[in-house]
Amino acid sequence: MRDVRLRALAADPDAFGPTLDGERDLAADRWRERVTGAAWFLSHPLGLVGATREDDDAVLSGMWVSPTARGQGVGRLLVGAVDAWAAGQGATRLVARVFDDNAPALGLWAALGFAVDGPVVVSRRDPSRTWRTWVRPVVAATTGS
DSSP, X not given: OHHHHHHHHHHOGGGOSSOHHHHHTOOHHHHHHHHHTSEEEEETTTEXXXXXXXXXXXXXXXXXXXXXXXXXXXXXXXXXXXXXXXHHHTOOEEEEEEETTOHHHHHHHHHTTOEEOSXXXXXXXXXXXXXXXXXXXXXXXXXXX
């Protein structure tokens, strides 16, 4: 997981709040906390997303698809895996927090039925950037898939 996460931060530094420099130097125990504190989904072709439970929500984090795998449905597959996990956890909504200038991600979330929910938030790391929360119902819970 660590290698894929660092690869994601190197390839697309503007897609994430954390930085490559900040995460490259994390101690092994911090990486273990990160891995055990969330559900992680890894795909081939290369993609990664984490998910945690917050009340009735399943919150996606750190989603990334390798540039060579984009446009092949990997993002859709990863969100589907999180959706199935969320249904099993009893979550009712999927939540993603996305930078407003990340057009490919915004397109994916919209295509997957997510909608903006909540105010515009200014990035702490770069005040010239904003992000929003996107939500949709957990589909697997209602379809039984």
